[in-house]
Amino acid sequence: MYFYRIAGAAILAFSGFAGAWIMNSSVSRTLTQTEALIALMRFIRIQIECFALPASEIIRRADGELLSRCGYCGGELPESFEELFEKFSVRDGEAAAITQNFARNFGKSYRSEQLRECDYYIAQLCDAKQRISDELPKRKKVNSTLCVSSALALIILLI
Amino acid sequence: MGIRIDMPLKREPYPEILNRFFPLRLCEEIRSLSGIGRIEEIRLRAGGKASLTTDRGSVFLKTVIMPSELNEMLSRLCGNSLYAHSDTINSGYVTISGGIRVGICGRAALDGGKVLGIYDVSALNIRIPSVLRYLGEPVCELLRSTRGSRGVLIYSPPGVGKTTLLRSVAYKMASGERPLRVALIDTRGELYSEELKNATIDVLSGYPNGIGIEIAARTMNAQLMVCDEIGDREEAQAIISAQNCGVPLLASAHGDCVSGLLRRSAVMKLHNARVFGYYVRIERGSSGGEYKYAVTTAEEADVLLQNSRGGDIGV
Numbered sequence: 001m002y003f004y005r006i007a008g009a010a011i012l013a014f015s016g017f018a019g020a021w022i023m024n025s026s027v028s029r030t031l032t033q034t035e036a037l038i039a040l041m042r043f044i045r046i047q048i049e050c051f052a053l054p055a056s057e058i059i060r061r062a063d064g065e066l067l068s069r070c071g072y073c074g075g076e077l078p079e080s081f082e083e084l085f086e087k088f089s090v091r092d093g094e095a096a097a098i099t100q101n102f103a104r105n106f107g108k109s110y111r112s113e114q115l116r117e118c119d120y121y122i123a124q125l126c127d128a129k130q131r132i133s134d135e136l137p138k139r140k141k142v143n144s145t146l147c148v149s150s151a152l153a154l155i156i157l158l159i
Numbered sequence: 160m161g162i163r164i165d166m167p168l169k170r171e172p173y174p175e176i177l178n179r180f181f182p183l184r185l186c187e188e189i190r191s192l193s194g195i196g197r198i199e200e201i202r203l204r205a206g207g208k209a210s211l212t213t214d215r216g217s218v219f220l221k222t223v224i225m226p227s228e229l230n231e232m233l234s235r236l237c238g239n240s241l242y243a244h245s246d247t248i249n250s251g252y253v254t255i256s257g258g259i260r261v262g263i264c265g266r267a268a269l270d271g272g273k274v275l276g277i278y279d280v281s282a283l284n285i286r287i288p289s290v291l292r293y294l295g296e297p298v299c300e301l302l303r304s305t306r307g308s309r310g311v312l313i314y315s316p317p318g319v320g321k322t323t324l325l326r327s328v329a330y331k332m333a334s335g336e337r338p339l340r341v342a343l344i345d346t347r348g349e350l351y352s353e354e355l356k357n358a359t360i361d362v363l364s365g366y367p368n369g370i371g372i373e374i375a376a377r378t379m380n381a382q383l384m385v386c387d388e389i390g391d392r393e394e395a396q397a398i399i400s401a402q403n404c405g406v407p408l409l410a411s412a413h414g415d416c417v418s419g420l421l422r423r424s425a426v427m428k429l430h431n432a433r434v435f436g437y438y439v440r441i442e443r444g445s446s447g448g449e450y451k452y453a454v455t456t457a458e459e460a461d462v463l464l465q466n467s468r469g470g471d472i473g474v
Contacts, residue, residue, distance in 0.1 A: 054240035107239035110276040114242040
C-alpha cells in the first residue's frame with residue numbers, strides 16, 4: 001500500500017513537471033515560429049527587391065527548413081501566399097492576423113509600394129515578436145507554477 | 160511587283176488558359192458562340208460590353224465587365240504579383256504563358272514624365288497568337304531566293320497580322336526537310352507560341368532587337384533571324400552592326416506603302432545598308448482568313464524614292 005502511494009505521488013509529480021515542460025515548449029515554439037515568419041518575410045522582400053520574382057516562384061525558392069519552422073508540414077507547395085500562410089497555422093493570434101493581411105494584400109501593388117508594404121508588415125511582426133519575447137518568462141513561470149502546484153495539490157488530496 | 164494570295168485551311172481553337180482569368184459568365188458566352196471564325200482578340204472594357212475581334216470582323220457580347228473585375232483580372236494575369244510585371248505594365252502590356260499579349264489601358268501615375276504604374280484599369284485587349292501553317296509560303300520563297308544575303312521586311316497598318324505572319328514563316332523555315340536554325344528575337348514576348356516548340360527555333364525573350372540579333376548571330380549560330388516591329392534609329396544602327404555577320408533578317412514594321420515606310424529614319428537607315436532585299440506589304444482578304452502580298456524589291460524601292468514627290472505611292 002505504501003509502495004502504491006509513493007508510485008502514485010511520483011506519477012503525479014512527473015505529470016506536473018511534464019505538463020509544465022509541454023506548456024513552456026508550446027510558448028517557446030510560438031516565439032520560434034514568429035521569428036521564422038519574420039525571416040520568411042525578409043526573404044520575400046529580398047526576392048522582390050533583387051529579382052522581382054512572382055509569388056509562386058518566391059515560394060518555390062524558399063528554404064524547406066525555414067518553411068518547416070514557420071509551421072509548414074510538407075506536401076505540394078501552393079502558388080499564393082494566402083494558401084501558404086493558411087497551412088502554417090500560426091500560433092499567436094496577432095501574428096496570424098498580420099500574416100493574413102500581408103497575404104491578402106500581396107501582389108496588388110507595384111515594386112516600390114510592395115517593398116514598403118513588406119517593410120510595414122515586417123515591422124508589425126517584429127513588434128509582435130517583441131511582445132511574445134517579453135511575456136515569455138512570465139508565462140513560463142505561470143505555467144510551471146500552475147502545473148507543479150496542481151500536481152502537489154492532487155498528491156496531498158489523494159495521497 | 161507581284162501579288163500572291165494565301166487561303167486558310169483550318170481554324171485555331173479558343174485558348175483554354177484564358178478560362179483561368181475570365182469570369183465564368185464570359186467564358187460561357189464565348190463558348191456558346193458559333194460560326195464567328197477564328198478569335199484574334201478579346202476586348203474587355205470597364206463597365207462596358209466585351210467584344211471579340213475575329214478574322215471575319217468584330218462581335219459584341221452581352222457580358223458586361225465591372226471595373227473591379229478588370230483590376231482583379233489584371234492581378235491574376237500577373238500571377239498575383241503586379242510588381243513582377245511593372246516594366247511591361249508601364250509600357251502598356253503584359254505577356255502571359257503561350258505568348259498571349261494583353262494590352263492595358265487605365266489611369267497612369269506619372270513622376271517627372273515617367274510612368275510609375277497604371278491604376279483603375281479601364282480596358283484590356285487580349286491578343287491571341289496563332290501559328291497558321293498555311294501562311295507565309297511566298298515570304299519563305301523570297302528568303303530562299305536571296306540565298307541568305309538579304310532579308311525581308313513585312314509591313315502593313317496595325318492589326319493586319321504581321322506578327323502572325325512572322326510566326327508562321329519562322330515555323331515554316333525551321334521545320335520540314337531542311338530546317339534552318341531560326342532565332343526569334345521576342346522583345347515583347349508575343350512572337351513565341353507553344354506551337355513553335357517542335358521547330359528548330361531559339362527564342363531570345365525580352366531582349367531589345369539589336370542585342371538579341373547580335374547574340375543570335377554570334378553565339379547561337381542562327382541561319383535566319385526574326386524580329387517584330389523595328390523601332391528607332393538607335394535600334395536600326397544596332398541591327399546594322401549585328402547584321403555584318405551576314406545572317407538574313409525577317410522583320411516587320413508599321414506602314415501603308417513603301418515610300419511612307421522609307422520616310423521613317425530607322426527603316427531608311429536599314430534600306431541604305433541593304434539589310435532588306437524585299438519589302439512585302441500584306442493585306443487581309445474579304446473573308447479575313449486569306450492574306451495578300453505585294454512585293455517590292457530594294458531596287459524598285461530606290462526608284463520609287465527617286466520618283467516620289469512627297470505623296471504616297473500605293474502598291
